[in-house]
Amino acid sequence: MRYTYEEVALSTEAKKMRDILVDYIGVVSHRLPDDIAMKIKELGKIEIDPLQQLVYATMRENQMLAEDLDRPSCQDTGALQFFIKVGTNFPLINELNVILKEAVYLATKSIPLRHNAVETFDEYNTGLNIGTGLPTIYTELEQDSDTIELYVYMAGGGxxxxxxxxxxxxxxxxxxxxxxxxxxxxxxxxxxxxxxxxxxxxxxxxxxxxxxxxxxxxxxxxxxxxxxxxxxxxxxxxxxxxxxxxxxxxxxxxxxxxxxxxxxxxxxxxxxxxxxxxxCWSHRRGKIIFDNNLNYELPLHEGVSL
Ligand code: SF4
Structure with missing residues (x-):
């Protein structure tokens, strides 16, 4: 039986969170987090041979074009993984798994992202970037909190x-x-x-x-x-x-x-x-922190708003 997905009815607030995540997945796929961009710059200054300098210059140009043209920073947009610390009082905790799955599903169509979800043993690509157990979601509960901290990671093959x-x-x-x-x-x-x-x-x-x-x-x-x-x-x-x-x-x-x-x-x-x-050098991980009203911060992408 082939994997299929049908959108689930979400609450208005859950849809709002999902749509913010769709936009943020787009940012993560196009723009390196600040620490990685800084490191690429730093390391490029250390290499003195022309070949290595050319590689770093190409990386920086690639990055600039990805941002300017709204294109993924690498063709391998990875398998999506989420690492979450969620307060037990976060209002959307019950809808979280669906929010994340739909965010990946919709981001795959709108950004777009390369299709990277192959059903194991059956060996076909779902073409949706979601599948059995994908995206990967690791959740840690935080007592007496109503906020959520969420890392988004695009795990490339290489x-x-x-x-x-x-x-x-x-x-x-x-x-x-x-x-x-x-x-x-x-x-x-x-x-x-x-x-x-x-x-x-x-x-x-x-x-x-x-x-x-x-x-x-x-x-x-x-x-x-x-x-x-x-x-x-x-x-x-x-x-x-x-x-x-x-x-x-x-x-x-x-x-x-x-x-x-x-x-x-x-x-x-x-x-x-x-x-x-x-x-890798194109280490696409992001972090988004929501409060209980879905106000958010992006500590790894300074100056970005969604
Ligand atoms: S290792 Fe990273 S930069 Fe290289 S192809 Fe994979 S995702 Fe892209």
């Missing part, structure tokens, strides 16, 4: 490819974490259109570490872990991955990463779960 997770024997220690990350980055980092934002999760199991590594990609590129030891590892890994010499778009160069972000949570004493996710 930048998703280096992703991996593993549970290490406890004796492998944090050296094992570093070995895992460096093995992945030397083998697959090139797939993801460098310079990369590298997200690392450390926790108990594959899925908890994997979630942490994805959340790490939601942190700003220049951010530093509040945990002193994790922050030290971020710095060391950044240096190590830069030394691989991938450079912009894999043409070699001084810098391979925009940043390394680690998110760690407590673990079982007998395991060290570690996971890695990468974001």
């Amino acid at each position: 930048c998703t490819l280096p992703g991996a997770a593993k549970v290490l024997m406890p004796g492998e220690g944090y050296e094992g974490v570093v070995r895992f990350v460096m093995d992945q980055m030397t083998s697959y980092g090139i797939n993801a259109c460098p310079p990369l934002l590298v997200g690392i999760g450390v926790a108990t199991s594959v899925e908890t570490a994997a979630m942490n590594s994805k959340f790490a990609l939601m942190r700003r590129a220049e951010s530093i872990s509040p945990n002193e030891n994790a922050a030290k590892m971020e710095g060391l890994l950044e240096e190590g991955i830069n030394n691989i010499g991938l450079g912009p778009q894999g043409f070699g160069g001084q810098k391979s990463v925009m940043g390394v972000n680690i998110i760690n949570t407590a673990r079982h004493p007998s395991t060290i779960g570690v996971a890695l996710n990468t974001g």
